[in-house]
Amino acid sequence: MSIVRVALDVPLPKLFDYLAEGAGRADIGRRVIVPFGQRRQVGLIVELAQASEVPAAQLKAVIAIDRDLPPMPAEWLKLARFAATYYQHPLGATLLSLLPPALKRLRPPRAEAPTAYVLTAAGLAHIPEINPRAKAQRQLAERLQQGPLPVSEAGPWRGQLRLWHRTGWVEAAETMPASPATPSAKPELTPDQAAALAAVRAAPAGFAAWLLHGVTGSGKTEVYLRLIEEALAAGRQALVLVPEIHLTPQTEAAFRNRFPSARQISLHSGLADGERLRVWRACLDGRVDLVLGTRLAVFTPLNRLGLIVVDEEHDASYKQQEGLRYSARDVAVWRARQLDIPIVLGSATPALETWRNAARGRYRRLELSARAHAEAVLPAVKLIDTRVDRPRLGLSASLIRALQDRLARGEQSLLFINRRGYAPTLYCNACGYVVPCPRCSAHQVLHRKGEKFELRCHHCGLLTRPPEVCPDCGSPDLRPAGQGTQRLEETLATQFPEARILRIDRDTASRRGAFAAMREAVNARAVDILVGTQIVTKGHDFPHLTLVGVLGADQALLSPDFRATERLFAQLMQVAGRAGRAGRPGEVLVQTGYPGHPLYRALQAHDFARFAAQMLKERREMEFPPFSHQALLRAEAERIDVALAFLDKAKQAGLALARQHGVSLFDPTPALLARVARRERAQLLVQAGSRGHLQDFLGPWLEAVRGLPARTLKWSIDVDPLDF
DNA sequence: AGCACGCCGACT
DNA sequence: GTCGGCGTGCTC
Secondary structure, eight states: EEEEEESSSSSOOEEEEEEEOOGGGGTTTOOEEEETTTEEEEEEEEESOOOSSSSSGGGGEEEEOOOOSSSOOHHHHHHHHHHHHTOOOOOHHHHHHHHHHHGGGSSOOOOOOEEEEEHHHHHHGGGGGGGTHHHHHHHHHHHHHHHHGGGGGGGGGHHHHHHHHHHHHHEEESSOOOSSSSSSOOOOHHHHHHHHHHHHHHSSOEEEEEEEEEOSSSSSSHHHHHHHHHHHHHHHHEEOOSGGGGGGGHHHHHHHHHHHOOEEEEOOSOOOHHHHHHHHHHTTTOOOEEEEGGGGGGGGSSSSSSEEEETTTTGGBOOOSSSOBHHHHHHHHHHHHHHOEEEEEEEEOOEEEEEEHHTTTTSSEEEEESSSTTTTTEEEEEEETTOOOBBBBTTTTHHHHHHHHHHHTOEEEEEEEOOOOOOOEEEEEEOOOBBBSSSSBBBBBBEETTTTTEEEEEOOOHOOOOOOHTTOOOOOEEEEOOOOHHHHHHHHHHEEEOOOOESHHHHHSSSSTHHHHHHHHHOOOOOOOEOGGGGGGGSSOTTTEEEEEEEEEEETTTTTTTTHHHHHHHHHOOOHHOOOSSOOOOEEEESOOOOTOOHHHHHTTTHHHHHHHHHHHHHHHOOOOTTEEEEEEEEEEESSEEEEEHHHHHHHHHHHHHHTEEEOOOOOOOEEEETTTTTEEEEEEEEEEHHHHHHHHHHHHHHHHHHHHTTTEEEEEEEOOOOO
């Protein structure tokens, strides 16, 4: 009787042994259903064993091995094991969280009816044999030869398609139907692009990590496309990671137009379970050439992977903030190394970690310095000193003049303000009281809803009606304080009654398709002034935009988070890149009370290298990443002292180990946002000089932490944390 | 994580 | 006298 070692979705760092008659090597990586305690669980076979340490009498037998699905490949299991180990997450919980949700259900889900069909090789071979009198069949075959046929367009052919599906002449098309039959034209390469491509081509085959550094508009995408083209031509697959779903539709279309014959899929958390399963299955079967997706796509099982691209590699959304807290960028680099293939990390403002890796020669840097359109020059960045030119309702006189200019010339402007809602707070003019969220350590944000106002907490979602009088002193003189996108929109409407204004933030762009519609409106010049949060900074071209105004940027400079400046710089570079793309020079006006700040100087010079050098110098002095490696033990409880006491015990339990491994344990502190939804959060920082030391320490330490009583609290470990 | 077992307060 | 509170301990 064989014994299989099964990974289960339980928070225990161990495998469970089961008897499985007739199980063999071919079952490693297969889904199983096993009895577990009083219930049944879905698991994954990860090893075979001759004997078990568990007494034979306690071993139960597997209920079923799912052989309908190909086993998860060894490479994938290895990748998942790495992630589990590196991010200190139980292997079972890791593996099961990486499967499509549908496969975690006990009842192996039936693959849903396809939404489109393609001809199989067998189907193609069958075509000549179709009876010439069977007109409908001939027509259908002809149509299928032109490409995938969506069921929605199949009309009366539906029955025939189902029949052919059963005979194997057609199959479900996981890949989106290619739009044009002929690939879109390849633009001519700029010298920088050509040089970058030449460098990659000249490198010996195998693993290499490339940092493609180029400002917005310098044509990074074209470099990706050429490299993908070569990978596809060599019969390999390409995996392209992008930060967020908003980005996928247009990137998706660009890729499909360029590689109409490639089988392309998109993978992100917005997909319905059935769709996600189908796409996954297609990858597992090797029926996909090009995968475009958000962070979770880094774990797609692919057997011919030849190239990985991580676009906007600095973006924080690559880091998962719960469960397995992985960084898709870092996992991608590991995967490329494991598969011995190249990986390209692209950004105008690389993460300082990445920049330093390039400086140390671990990654190789490729520079795109010029904008792809020769006539498009980098925008001039000017600072408006708000100590002199005091903004009224957020707008300085200089910014108003600049807006007037664009309106007069029929050009578009964008005002960037990273605060949604009407005003960040509602305060009492008599006593200074500010309405707090009763459940979080944060102020409630004033939102306008039609003619009415409401208070919302951006952390826990609490929605309340604004008080009529100050809850503290009874004064009726309550006022909005500061600016949000809604209020700015309102101010602009009074200031420029003739202007067409559009606000883009999470509140207006969250509806499906809303974002695309707004982008279209802007491109059709149905908008004069755009007001937006960071959502507008992400990879969208607005060709008629010549002015970008930045409001409220200083806030990040005062943040206690040591990465806040890095993020602000990236955001400002990105938003500046929106201005002046179609030959007209763009202008960026930043309102600030600190015009002498080095961040702004570097921004004016469009000099990332200078900014990075400054930041790295500071980081080195402070022994912050990338000059150290961190992990955060987070704890949350109903009371902060409970969380802090737990962390203190954890610290005591780790002191000896820490000394032994040369690792520093800091004192437990309340989190920057100490209370969210009535839960008090605290954290303990672990810092080490190298990844190795940190890793060596974390394993045994967490084992000890797991033994600590933690009845009324939840804790988790975050390796390479981004948020504090 | 679930789920059962187990020992102390207000109810048909 | 029971129903049920959630403390603690285990799951191959």
